[in-house]
Amino acid sequence: MADTIKIAIAGPKSGPVTQYGDMQFIGAKQAIKDINAKGGVDGKMLEAKEYDDAADPKHAVAVANKVVNDGVKFVIGHLTSPAAQPASDIYEDEGVIMITPAATSPEITARGYRLVFRTFGLDSAQGPAAGNYIADHVKPKTVAVLHDKQQYGEGLAIAVKQTLEGKGVKVAVFEGLNAGDKDFSSVIQRLKASDVDFVYWGGYHPELGLILRQSREKGLKARFMAGEACANDSISQIAQNASEGLLVTIPKAFDADPGNKAIDDAIKADGKDPSGPYVFPAYSAVALIAQGIQAAGSDDTDEVAKAIHNGVFRTPTGALSFDEKGDLKNFRFVVHEWHFGRPKTELSPQ
DSSP states (O other): OOSEEEEEEEEOSSSTTHHHHHHHHHHHHHHHHHHHHTTOBTTBEEEEEEEEOTTOHHHHHHHHHHHHHTTOOEEEEOOSHHHHHHHHHHHHHHTOEEEESSOOOGGGGTTOOSSEEESSOOHHHHHHHHHHHIIIIIOOSSEEEEEOSSHHHHHHHHHHHHHHHHTTOOEEEEEEOOTTOOOOHHHHHHHHHTTOOEEEEESOHHHHHHHHHHHHHTTOOOEEEEOGGGOSHHHHHHHGGGGTTOEEEEOOOGGGOGGGHHHHHHHHHTTOOOOSTTHHHHHHHHHHHHHHHHHHTSOOHHHHHHHHHHOOEEETTEEEOBOTTSOBSSOOOEEEEEETTEEEEEOOOO
16 A cells, blocks of 8 residues: 555536535545544545546546546546546546546446446436426426436436326426526526426526526516535525525435534534535545445455445445445435525425
């Protein structure tokens, strides 16, 4: 073993979704700090190496190559699915373990890779959780499903649409919008003309915030729902009071778990926010690497990967075990209602 065990944290430190990147860096760095305070891993200290992929696939490939060239064998990241997928190709080829605490596309782990894991749920679980809640609890008259034409957003939208249709709920409008657009008046007019009273958004918060605000301004009286990538304070900053009542699917509030109070307090003492949906999954990803190395008795990534595939690991997000693809065996999304200026509230589990 080397004197230290280097762990790369790879995600957006720049670009439109840096707030999500912050969550990943906060959780991973706190885990490294806590593990080192307890003596490290088999006497070796963990060393964080930070990389900015700007949530961009090309940047992610460049980062992955730099991680390999820097001799780093363990990666926390990448955050977004379009960045994680091409980066994982390089890591698998080069013997680097990648654990994403946020990327939700099923395609990332569908290719039979042995060194790729995730500590978060999949769109193929999140979409049905949302679709079932809409059909069973909201029971809207006319539904629209919109997405941003990107891997995460479109995959989520398709899963929601299929779930709704499987429960006999007709999707009147299914449409892709361009990420980065600022004016959504034309699609809002179409939604009004179709008497849509419920809209599901597959994508990120910058577009949804504008859609919510412009819908309110143009008199569209529909309720909205989105995935975990819209569950952050920026949605309120962009949409203002139009964000009130937004439904979101996110994990349970790990920061509110009494067992995580020490971690929660340490993050707050550092002036950071522990409540983001990717903070604790990122912390658990580091814990998983540390425990995997201990279980393997080695930092050889093939041996560590085998240990992770075969073990059960106690982490702040629960007892984690993995299927043959590297996905968690038990991960549940919970529906929350977003409030403007107040904490979100958990609704009845699906």
